[in-house]
Amino acid sequence: MSYDVIIGLEVHVQLQTQTKVFCGCSTAFNPQAPNTQTCPTCLGLPGALPVLNKKAFELAVQTAMGLNCEIPLFTKWDRKQYFYPDLPKGYQISQYDLPFSRNGHLDIPPATDGDTPIRVRILRAHLEEDAGKNLHDESGRGAGSMIDLNRAGTPLVEIVTEPDLRNAMSARRFLEELRLLLVYLGVSDCNMQEGSLRCDANVNLHVHGPDGTKIPTPIVEVKNLNSFRFTEQAIEFEVARQWEQYQKTGQTIHDAPKVTRGFDPDRGMTYALREKEEAADYRYFPDPDLVPVTVTEEQLSLWRSRLVESPASRRERFRQEYGLSLYDAQVILDQGVLFADYFEQVASQTKDGKQAANWLTQEVQRVLNDRRWTLTEFPFPAPALGHLLSLVSTKKITGKSAKDVFNLLVEGDEPEVVTSETIDATIAERGLALVEDTGAIDMAIADVIGRNPKAVQDFRSGKQAAAGALIGQVMKAVKGADPQSVRERLLKQLEG
């Protein structure tokens, strides 16, 4: 017997707004000062009312646009009702039957060149407010239990996928691509330590029956996975556990209701969460304190026009326009939108994507890491680096010299911003310019060959290494000669 793994994800993404979704309080992560970023509205005080933060709605719509979702022109707010200490109103303002977006997709990029992407359909994305945070002591006796409502009212987009994922690795790669997209769109910082991105995974198996039918096993929802690695581990664990369970009990989806489980990262295992006595009935109904939102086509196209290019589109362009491998394209994309922009500026200036990619992923990244600079602090603007690399590709300087110049110009505590002029001046100062006078080079070669009959003899008798010594002498004689060109001309003379 074999089986297919069926996985759907629900991802909660905290939007990057200055203020909360229904009040003016700050959304800054601030666990050191609990309950300081609160007001009557997010505390749920009697008589306080919510007012929609338009920026949060715009970011939510841009998120959905990035996920290729349909955006209906009408959406409304519903109350999801349940009692919990971190939920001060006794309900969460969310969206039920008319979410602001639906029917989208996100493709998981191929892992290697030649593979095809995997399409994951997005069922819906809706906007809601986050709850606060309980710090306890689960006994409920109030002893030691505390509540921090700083987070209450932070805007969240909940993204629900169709059950299109077939293994734990894909789930992880989907989340990675989603995070990349959200960061590129500038809608979320996706900081998982601070809970800006959280994931629930719905997992079950479709066991292949002997007659070719597929038998679905009970669905398990693993809640609150706060890292991609944990998501992958939790799913892998669940698949194995569910398969074992099925072999033991033969239970199918019809025999058992959906259950929720938690994940213990220390043991790498999921565990049963305490089941509520009754199935949750959230008694959703339209929030009478808020008015529905209507958007116009004009508004949507304005927001669409402000949307930055998606990583998927860039990845494809980097491969097509700049001839990068999937791997190189990904390495650059993973460094963020500024880095990708920087790459594009350099590559379009030098017309050599591969060279630009090599420099960015090696020299530039090394300096950024060593110096702990962000790209905005980096003293080498893209046009300057483009100029430097162009000098290499047009053989004005050697690659080695370029690296020396590069390292020289980023030295010091606060190096000055590099320009083409400072690069040229440095090259001149250090005498790094390659000599293009081929006559001078040829004369020097002839001279060196004449003065080193032994080495010439060795070379001609098959000792390739002998050429090295000859090249060295020519280089010494003609300062700034391009070693590659010297080598070519020397070999020609030796062989000719």
Place this chain on the structure above:
Amino acid sequence: MSSTAATPINQLSMSEQLQRLQNKAISSVELVDATLAAIETHDGSVGAFLQVYPEQARAQAASFDERRARGETVPSLAGLPIAIKDNMCRTGDTVTCASRMLHNYRPPYTAGAIERLERAGAIVVGRTNLDEFAMGSSGENSAVQLTRNPWDLERTPGGSSSGSAASVAARYVSGSLGSDTGGSIRQPAGLCGVVGLKPTYGRVSRYGLIAFASSLDQIGPLATDVTGAAILLEAISGHDPRDSTSVDVPVPSYSQLVQQPLAGLRVGFCPAHFSEGLDQEVAQTIRQALTLYRQLGAEVKEIALPHADYSVAAYYLIAPSEASSNLSRYDGIHYGYRSDKFENLADLYAASRGEGFGPEVKRRIMLGTYALSAGYYDQYYARALKVRRLIRRDYDEAFQEVDVIAGPVAPTTAFRLGEKNNDPLAMYLSDIYTIGTNLAGIPAISLPAGYSKSGLPIGLQLQGPAFEEIKLLQAAYMFEQAAGVLERKPGMVGG
């Protein structure tokens, strides 16, 4: 009619009080003192107030008097004492909603309507009693005290704005604020022989009004006369960006326009408002009111509100549904009443809510929770919303034909305290004529139309199109002037 010279200044109409304050015939301290003295004398038996702020009120009055003496420009209601229903927040006050649940609740902010009222110079002298969380029609659901009708202390003042109506009827103050979800301003105004106005939904900010049913609640004025209601309405109306349902429509100068005669007035009446269950004396008084309008030159014509019969049913699904949700926040965790006997979290909720809420509040929470439950939502809540849309359409169509719709406020005059206490359905039916207004989101005014043989006030209700409060006020003022209903006062205040 008693001579005005002999009338205690707290018993004067609001416009007279303001005029005398303005021309310094009286001081605000004198007016506040007269109010406090009247409360001291009578409120032991009436029970309108839950809290009175004598020192604060006197200090504010003294400050306005000083500013006037210095010749400073003061706002239009400077120094005028006003009572507010105890479900509106004000920084520093204890706001209880007449519930054990909020017995110790002190909000850190002030309601939009109260802010406007105070900015206009009014002085909040105290907080008035209500049915717990504004749920009820007699005041008897207050967890704190009974309020009695100044016209007959054995009878109810109506509700839920019981104290706001009684404090005006007893002439402690010339005006007060109430809130109206299904008739909670108009019905007590009617039973207490004062004027009460429920504004268009969105006219007055709900920010800081402790919610009962958010899509129906509106704050509105009560006053001894129509002009007083116009003055207060003007002070509290206007857009508030903190309330998403507040509407940005210019506020007419109600106080200036109220006394302008209305030419070509068309008054509608609906046969459904004269159906069985309506007290004969009340019916007769309303018919006389229609006759008076005809005599004043208005065109009086029959209109139809085909879905009026369903309004009580729709209301008692929508209002409790919203209430069940709005009152979830009272969970014993963050503020308010917490039981000291609980074993676990679920227990803490159940015990705190079980002990903190009174029976009517619990009844409505259960009704609403049931109506919103999976499997029942479509059958109850969703259907009630459909009926609500039909009712709104009925009114839209009726207002193509007429400017206002006249009818009774309540089926009977003030009933005896305790009479309907154990019969929630009978109690619910006392809102039968007022509920449609809230479902449709339109404004309506209740004003004294006459008195029963036993001397109890009978209220006339006028309903109008959205944001046409001025038409209601002008039509009401015309009637008030012609009917001479203002001359009577409750016996306890020398009427």
